[in-house]
Amino acid sequence: MSAPQTRARTARAVPRRAGDQHRLLRITDRIAIPVGGRSLVVGSVIALLSLFLSLATLAWGDLGVGPGDLLDAARGAADTKVTFVLERLRGPRVLVAIGVGLALGLSGALFQSVTRNPLGSPDVIGLGAGAGAGATMTTLLWNGAIPTPLGAVAGAGVAIAVVHWSTGLGFASPARVIVTGIGVAAMATALTQYVVAVALRDSAEGLAAYLVGSLGTRTMQQAAIIWISLSVLVPAVGVLTHRLRLMDLGDELAEALGGRATHTRTWAIVLAVLLSAAAVAVAGPIAFVALTAPHIARRVTRAPGPNLAVAALTGALIMVAADFLAQHLPVLEGMPVGIITAGVGGVYLGYLLVQEWRKASV
Amino acid sequence: MSEPESEPVTGSVNGSVSQPSLRAERVTVGYGTHVVLSDLSLTLPRGRFTAVIGPNGCGKSTLVRTFARTLLPRSGEVLLDGVPLGRWKPKRIAQRVALLPQSPVVPDGVTVRSLVARGRHPYHSALRQWVPGDQEAIDVSMAATGVTDLAHESLTELSGGQRQRAWIAMVLAQDTDYVLLDEPTSFLDLAHQIDVLHLCQDIRDRGRTVVAVLHDLNQAARYADHVVVMREGQVAASGMPSDVITADLVRDVFSLECEIGPDPQAGTPMVVPLARS
Numbered sequence A: 001m002s003a004p005q006t007r008a009r010t011a012r013a014v015p016r017r018a019g020d021q022h023r024l025l026r027i028t029d030r031i032a033i034p035v036g037g038r039s040l041v042v043g044s045v046i047a048l049l050s051l052f053l054s055l056a057t058l059a060w061g062d063l064g065v066g067p068g069d070l071l072d073a074a075r076g077a078a079d080t081k082v083t084f085v086l087e088r089l090r091g092p093r094v095l096v097a098i099g100v101g102l103a104l105g106l107s108g109a110l111f112q113s114v115t116r117n118p119l120g121s122p123d124v125i126g127l128g129a130g131a132g133a134g135a136t137m138t139t140l141l142w143n144g145a146i147p148t149p150l151g152a153v154a155g156a157g158v159a160i161a162v163v164h165w166s167t168g169l170g171f172a173s174p175a176r177v178i179v180t181g182i183g184v185a186a187m188a189t190a191l192t193q194y195v196v197a198v199a200l201r202d203s204a205e206g207l208a209a210y211l212v213g214s215l216g217t218r219t220m221q222q223a224a225i226i227w228i229s230l231s232v233l234v235p236a237v238g239v240l241t242h243r244l245r246l247m248d249l250g251d252e253l254a255e256a257l258g259g260r261a262t263h264t265r266t267w268a269i270v271l272a273v274l275l276s277a278a279a280v281a282v283a284g285p286i287a288f289v290a291l292t293a294p295h296i297a298r299r300v301t302r303a304p305g306p307n308l309a310v311a312a313l314t315g316a317l318i319m320v321a322a323d324f325l326a327q328h329l330p331v332l333e334g335m336p337v338g339i340i341t342a343g344v345g346g347v348y349l350g351y352l353l354v355q356e357w358r359k360a361s362v
Numbered sequence B: 001m002s003e004p005e006s007e008p009v010t011g012s013v014n015g016s017v018s019q020p021s022l023r024a025e026r027v028t029v030g031y032g033t034h035v036v037l038s039d040l041s042l043t044l045p046r047g048r049f050t051a052v053i054g055p056n057g058c059g060k061s062t063l064v065r066t067f068a069r070t071l072l073p074r075s076g077e078v079l080l081d082g083v084p085l086g087r088w089k090p091k092r093i094a095q096r097v098a099l100l101p102q103s104p105v106v107p108d109g110v111t112v113r114s115l116v117a118r119g120r121h122p123y124h125s126a127l128r129q130w131v132p133g134d135q136e137a138i139d140v141s142m143a144a145t146g147v148t149d150l151a152h153e154s155l156t157e158l159s160g161g162q163r164q165r166a167w168i169a170m171v172l173a174q175d176t177d178y179v180l181l182d183e184p185t186s187f188l189d190l191a192h193q194i195d196v197l198h199l200c201q202d203i204r205d206r207g208r209t210v211v212a213v214l215h216d217l218n219q220a221a222r223y224a225d226h227v228v229v230m231r232e233g234q235v236a237a238s239g240m241p242s243d244v245i246t247a248d249l250v251r252d253v254f255s256l257e258c259e260i261g262p263d264p265q266a267g268t269p270m271v272v273p274l275a276r277s
C-alpha cells in the first residue's frame, strides 16, 4: 500500500500560493464558508479605499460636504446647501458610482468564471454595444416614447439573446460565446452609427454622453434602481458561489462532483447579464470595468477561482476613482466617466493581451 | 432546480441491509444524432476492480460517463441501489459514484490540497461548505496516493505522474462506493502506470468498487479481477480475465492475431501479437 510514496519526495514544503489558503468563517454549525485569508485583507483595503475616495469626492471643492456635514445630515440637522448637494448633486452620483462598480465587477467575475476565459466579459460579448443600440433607437427613432434606460436594457437583452441563439449550443461553449459576441457587438455598433447618421443631429448630442457611460446628473431614483437590483441579485449570486468554484475543473468533472455545470453556467450568465443591464440602465454602457476588475482582483488576492467579492469591490473602487478624477481633475473636468474607464481599461487590456501571448509562447 | 427530490436511502430496508449496486439497464446513449451505446446492460460487480477494455472510439468513456450521470441516456436507466439515477439529486449521486474523466481540465493556480478538497463538494451546500469529515477524508486520500508532500504545490507545476495521483486523491476524497477512472494510466511512464494500478487495487482492498478504463490488455488481466470488453458500443464479453481474454476475443474485438501465454509473474493471460508473416 505504500508504493506511490517513494517518488513524491522532491516537493518543496513551503507554500508559495498564499492566496489559495482558506480559513473557515463559521457561524454556528449550519454556516461555514471558506474565506481566503489574503482575500479578506485585500478586500477590506479596497473597501476602505473606495470609502475614502467617496468621502473625498463629496468633500472636495466649493460645494464640498465634509464628514462633519455628513454627520449633521444623518441627524437631520444639515443646512439646505448641504442637503441639496447630498440629495441632488453629489450624493446620488457617488451612490450610483459605487453601485454600478459593484454590479460590473461582479458581473465580469461571473462571466470569466463560467466561460473560463480571461477575456469573457459582458462588454466583449456584446452587451454594452447592444445596450448602446437600444438606447440610440429609443432616443432617436421613437423619440421619448420609451425611456432611454429601458431601451438600453432591452437592447442588451436582445444582443445576449442573439448570442445565445447563434452559438447553437447556448452558453455551453465559451469560445463560441465570445466569438459570436464580438460579431454581435460589431453589428450593434454599426446599427448605432447608422441610426445616429440618419437621425437628427441635435438629439444625438445628449445621447453621445450616454453611449460612453456617464455619471453626470444622476438622481436618487437611479441610485435606488442600482441598489435595489444589487440587493436582489447579490444574494442570488451567493447561492451559486460554491458551485462556481468547481467550474474551472471543466464541465464533466464539475458535473461528476454534483456541481450541475450547465445549470450553474446558465444562471451565472443570467445574473451577470442582469447586473450589467442594471448598471447600463443607470449609467450607460461603461466600458472595461467588468473586464478589468476581476483581473485586478485575481492579481491582488493571488487566489484562483472567481473571487467574486473582491472583484465587485474592485469594480466599485475603479468607478469611484474614475468619478473622482472626472469631477476634480481640471484636465478631465466634465468628461464622462466611461471615457476615463475606457482609456485606463484599454491600456490594461492591451497589457493583458501581451501577458497572455507571452504565457502562450513559453 | 427541477428534478424530483426523492432521497433514496442506502442501508436497511425492512431491517435487512441492502447491498449498494450500480447497473445499467438497456441504455442507449449518444451525442447529438450519433448513437454510441445501444441497448447496453451491465452490472458493475461490487467490491471488485473492473477493467474496461476495447478499441478506440468503442464507447468506453461514454459508458463511464453514463454510470456517473455526466451524460444522460436517451432510453433505459442506470440504477443505483435499484433506484434510477434520474430520481437522485446530483449531489447524492456524487456521494456514491466518483468519476475521473479521461482528460480533465487542469485549473490554473490551484494547489494539490485545494484540488483534493474539491472532492468534498457533494457534501457541502451554499451556506455549509464544510462538514466534520472533510479534514480526515482529505488527509487520508492524500496519504493513500502519496501526495501529502505535494500539498502546497500548484497543480500546473507537477509532473504527469504526480498530477494523476492528485486527481485520484480528489476522487478518493469524494468518499464514494464507486470510483470510476477513465484511462488513469495513459500518458504515464511504466513505473507510474504500475503505481496507479496498485493504487486501484488498494482502493478496492479498502472496500470500494473500482472501474478503470485501460488500454493495456496485459495490465488489465494482471491487476484487475474483472474485465468488461467493449466493441462498437456493446459489451462483447465480461468476466474473470483468465476466462475472457482469449486469442479469439482479441482477434474479434481488436482485429489482432495473437498468442496468449501466461504472465511469468502472475500467471494471468498475456497477449503476444503474432509476428508479421
Ligand SMILES: Nc1ncnc2c1ncn2[C@@H]1O[C@H](COP(=O)(O)OP(=O)(O)OP(=O)(O)O)[C@@H](O)[C@H]1O
Residues within 6 Å of the ligand: B031, B034, B036, B054, B055, B056, B057, B058, B059, B060, B061, B062, B063, B102
Ligand atoms: N463529447 C462528444 N461529442 C460528440 N461525440 C463524441 C463525444 N465524445 C465521444 N464522442 C464519440 O462517441 C464515440 C465513442 O467515444 P468514446 O469517447 O466513448 O470512446 P472511447 O472508447 O472512450 O475511445 P478512446 O479509447 O479513444 O478514449 C466516438 O465515435 C466519438 O467520436
Ligand SMILES: [Mg+2]
Residues within 6 Å of the ligand: B060, B061, B062, B102, B182
Ligand atoms: Mg475514452
